[in-house]
Amino acid sequence: MAGRMENKVVIVTGGGSGIGRATCYRLRQEGAKVVVADRNQAGAEETRELMEGNDQNSAVSRVDISRSSQVKQMVEDTVSKFGRLDGLVNGAAILIRTPPLVDVEDVDWDLTMDTNLKGTFYCCKYAIPAMLEHGGGSIVNISSMSGVRGVAYSVPYAVSKAGVIHLTKVAAAQYTHQGVRVNCIAPGGIDTPQMRGSTASAETFQERNVEHPMGRVGRPDEVANLITWLTSEEASYVSGSTYIIDGGAWALAT
Amino acid sequence: MDKVIEIADRAVADYGFRQAVLYGADDVARRWELSDQETSVLETTVLQRLSALPIPVQPEDVPGEQARLAEMIREADQG
Numbered sequence: 001m002a003g004r005m006e007n008k009v010v011i012v013t014g015g016g017s018g019i020g021r022a023t024c025y026r027l028r029q030e031g032a033k034v035v036v037a038d039r040n041q042a043g044a045e046e047t048r049e050l051m052e053g054n055d056q057n058s059a060v061s062r063v064d065i066s067r068s069s070q071v072k073q074m075v076e077d078t079v080s081k082f083g084r085l086d087g088l089v090n091g092a093a094i095l096i097r098t099p100p101l102v103d104v105e106d107v108d109w110d111l112t113m114d115t116n117l118k119g120t121f122y123c124c125k126y127a128i129p130a131m132l133e134h135g136g137g138s139i140v141n142i143s144s145m146s147g148v149r150g151v152a153y154s155v156p157y158a159v160s161k162a163g164v165i166h167l168t169k170v171a172a173a174q175y176t177h178q179g180v181r182v183n184c185i186a187p188g189g190i191d192t193p194q195m196r197g198s199t200a201s202a203e204t205f206q207e208r209n210v211e212h213p214m215g216r217v218g219r220p221d222e223v224a225n226l227i228t229w230l231t232s233e234e235a236s237y238v239s240g241s242t243y244i245i246d247g248g249a250w251a252l253a254t
Numbered sequence: 255m256d257k258v259i260e261i262a263d264r265a266v267a268d269y270g271f272r273q274a275v276l277y278g279a280d281d282v283a284r285r286w287e288l289s290d291q292e293t294s295v296l297e298t299t300v301l302q303r304l305s306a307l308p309i310p311v312q313p314e315d316v317p318g319e320q321a322r323l324a325e326m327i328r329e330a331d332q333g
Contacts, residue, residue, distance in 0.1 A: 037278040063279060096270035107285055111274050157270075197269025197310045 003031030003105065004232040009082040011039075011074065013065055013123060014091030016043025018192030019142060019227075022220035023089055025051045026228045028058065035078050037061040038092065061112045065092050065119030071224040073124040087231045090120045090141045090164075095157045095198045099124040109156045116160035117167070124171055128180055136179020141168050145188045145243050161186075165242050172240030181228045181239040188246025189217035214247040255331045258292050262300050262323045269310045276304055291331070299330040 014020035016038030018182055024034045028051040036053075038044040041062040048058050059081055061074045085103070098104045120141055131137030146154065146159025168184035175182065178231055186251045189195055190206050197248050199205040209216050226245055229235055261282060264273040275282050279301060281295040303323050311319050 039305075064277075064281075066281075092269045094273050108271075110285070111271075111278075111281075111298065115274075142288050154270075192275075193309050194270070195271070198312050201313050 003029065004234060005087075005228070007033065007139055008086040008231075009033045009078065009084050009199075010087035010089065010231060011037055011061070011085065011123075012089040012091060013037045013063070013119075014093060014142075016048075017192060018091075018194055019087070019187065019220045019223045021047045021050070022224035023091065024048075025225040025226045026087075026221065027087075027231065028053060028231070030228060032087070033082050034056050035059045035061050035074070035075055037063050037065075039064045049222075050240070054134050062114075065123055065231050066114035067120045068218040071119070071122040072126050072203065075130050079130050084134045085125065085127060086134070086137045088123060088131075088137070088139045089227055089231065090123050090128040090139070092119060092221070093144075093157075093160075094143065094193075095194055097153050097198060097200065098155050098157075100152075101171050104155050105233035110111035112156035113162050113163075114159065117163040120164050120167060122248075124167070124179055124182070128171075128175055130139075131180050132175075132178055136181075138235070139168075139180065139182045140230045141165075141184045141229050142227075143186045143242065145186050145244065145250060148241075148244065148250065149188050161182050168242065169240050176239040181230075181235070183235070183238055183240070184242040185223065185226055185230070186244045186246070187218065187223050187243055188219060188244075190223055191217050192220055212247055213249055213252050216247075218245065218247055255292060255296065257286050257288060257329050258300065260326045261286060261296065262304075262327060263320045263328050265300070266311055266319045268308065270277050272304055272307070276301060278305050295318060295327055295330045309333050315316050 015024045015036035036044040036047045044060045063074045087243045096108045143164040144161040146158040151158045172182040265275045
């Protein structure tokens, strides 16, 4: 039986680890042709191996999404190889912990914004025209609960992720009528290298597990399931939305 | 090599910044206005060590790891 994404071509940025990796795997399971995009080429290659990708159904793209020329090339290479582009998952991001706002250094703000927000903008900018060539497509931007609520541990990360939510709405408002759906997800704590790294200690990570209403943080494959649904035609009437996926933590807190 | 040691210290202490250095060393070198020699040490000695660090470096291990890497940087500069 054909998968939900059979022969659809999807780029996943940040595909070298965490949620991006799980998403590549899930999309491939559903029959998609997956471009694993990451500036960590070794990680991207590992993802491709894990999803048993071959030259017909996958590719690796080493890309720094903060560089517009590299993003443009990534999209061009994808269309050149597979003939089309149907989906984009914007998962690449960095999280640099910072002190409170007045002590945030320019370089941390710039590094974060350049990847998380400008990079997402570049990927949408170059992917949308390619999608329109074949009648449309689906974009899923990965924000964060840090973009929904105020957080203490990283000012630029939280602001960049809030920006991703609004970028999603603007893009959806402008391109839904042309056939490009644009949606966003806001994960809470998910067991990824980024989360383990950002909690800064094994003890803190374990506290996050225990304190969560479900008694655990989320898994990357759980987020990948949502992304895959949003990317597929099963979500054909969904655009401009932000889906919180945090095990109910935000609902219980508000 | 003070700037390189500063970069290394931050990369040891913060995983997100470590990622920025590991996969964007040229960008970091530009932002910190490193010399050719400093960039070379960053892209060799520092990246090699950062690649081997656990995720994350536990708080009690950060000072020791920073001191170890600073020493490696100074040796690379003299070598």
